[in-house]
Amino acid sequence: MLFEVSRATMVTMSLLEDLGVEYPIVQAGMGGGVSRHELAAAVSEAGGLGTIAVVGASAIRRELRSARERTARPVAVNVLLPVARKDWFEAASEAEVVVTFWGTPRRRTPRVWLHQCGSVAEARMAHRAGADGVILQGVEAGGHVRGVTPSHKLLEQVRTVLPVGYPLLLAGGIAEHSDVQRALEAGACAVVAGTRFLMTPESCAHPEYKRRLLTADQTVLTELFGFGWPATHRVVPNAATQRQLTADGEVPALNRIINRTSAPGVRFTPPRWQWRLAQRQRPESRLLTPFSPVAELPASFVDAGPMYAGETVARIGDIRPAAQVVADLVGRST
Ligand SMILES: Cc1cc2nc3c(=O)[nH]c(=O)nc-3n(C[C@H](O)[C@H](O)[C@H](O)COP(=O)(O)O)c2cc1C
Numbered sequence: 512m513l514f515e516v517s518r519a520t521m522v523t524m525s526l527l528e529d530l531g532v533e534y535p536i537v538q539a540g541m542g543g544g545v546s547r548h549e550l551a552a553a554v555s556e557a558g559g560l561g562t563i564a565v566v567g568a569s570a571i572r573r574e575l576r577s578a579r580e581r582t583a584r585p586v587a588v589n590v591l592l593p594v595a596r597k598d599w600f601e602a603a604s605e606a607e608v609v610v611t612f613w614g615t616p617r618r619r620t621p622r623v624w625l626h627q628c629g630s631v632a633e634a635r636m637a638h639r640a641g642a643d644g645v646i647l648q649g650v651e652a653g654g655h656v657r658g659v660t661p662s663h664k665l666l667e668q669v670r671t672v673l674p675v676g677y678p679l680l681l682a683g684g685i686a687e688h689s690d691v692q693r694a695l696e697a698g699a700c701a702v703v704a705g706t707r708f709l710m711t712p713e714s715c716a717h718p719e720y721k722r723r724l725l726t727a728d729q730t731v732l733t734e735l736f737g738f739g740w741p742a743t744h745r746v747v748p749n750a751a752t753q754r755q756l757t758a759d760g761e762v763p764a765l766n767r768i769i770n771r772t773s774a775p776g777v778r779f780t781p782p783r784w785q786w787r788l789a790q791r792q793r794p795e796s797r798l799l800t801p802f803s804p805v806a807e808l809p810a811s812f813v814d815a816g817p818m819y820a821g822e823t824v825a826r827i828g829d830i831r832p833a834a835q836v837v838a839d840l841v842g843r844s845t
Pocket of ligand 1: 539540541542543545564589591611612627648651652653654655682683684685703704705706707709803819820821822823
């Protein structure tokens with residue numbers, strides 16, 4: 512092992528090791544298709560755990576099949592609870608690991624199940640519900656942000672209330688080997704990184720999105736892109752945030768009302784309709800969906816959609832292959 516680790520970490524590392532995952536490195540599921548089979552398979556093949564995040568049961572199955580053609584190693588599927596349907600869990604259960612996020616934790620898979628949490632209360636709930644481990648997401652994370660506590664503080668708090676040896680994974684603030692080392696020393700059994708893996712050729716983020724992130728040095732926490740899902744998310748500023756957020760960085764009241772009232776209906780709206788709506792999105796639109804700027808959208812969408820990224824974006828200055836990112840995070844040059 513390339514890390515000095517604590518006793519608790521040694522006990523819990525077996526969760527991933529038992530599955531055949533070589534390194535304590537998990538690539539975060541990045542929704543709307545940013546992380547598909549290309550990225551997940553590359554991370555898994557390099558010895559980490561790659562995660563597919565797509566919308567719908569048939570897309571999950573298709574991406575998993577393609578990942579299996581590229582790697583025989585374990586792969587995870589991420590399921591967002593606010594939008595998931597029953598058949599998504601059946602499809603996701605064809606992966607070795609199912610990761611859930613944003614909702615009441617409940618076991619819906621016979622596979623290894625991790626739930627991403629943003630608070631001590633939520634981690635306790637997931638543990639009680641039988642999760643095999645929890646991902647503790649800090650407020651510095653990219654994408655939708657569940658809590659308000661920095662990742663290391665949350666890890667410290669959760670460690671005191673859950674049994675010794677229960678697997679705790681840390682998300683938020685992971686971009687370099689020293690971040691991984693620090694998390695393992697603090698008692699995490701593995702780390703989860705999103706933004707660092709977005710900045711790889713294998714991620715399906717639009718090339719212009721990646722290009723903007725290369726020079727970004729700040730992020731904002733907002734609910735602006737909340738049509739159908741009025742939840743806090745961390746993004747890099749773009750034309751939409753500059754045009755619509757108030758001088759105090761607040762979301763205008765009308766947008767808030769639209770976001771809140773749209774939430775119940777979106778769950779029952781077919782993904783292809785939501786996709787069509789996203790394609791019409793402009794920086795001045797009041798309906799700002801949470802769809803990420805993925806490769807098949809026009810480059811102009813980076814100014815109309817959410818450029819999700821964590822605070823680590825300020826430390827990431829290149830796009831490098833996913834296998835290289837895994838090697839760098841574990842402190843091993845390829
Ligand atoms: C582009 C992007 C999309 C994300 N989408 C999801 C998602 O669909 N499901 C999920 O559980 N987490 C999602 N997240 C949050 C990650 O699970 C994780 O908490 C976060 O990436 C960690 O912070 P980091 O990006 O700074 O590494 C997303 C993060 C990013 C950057």
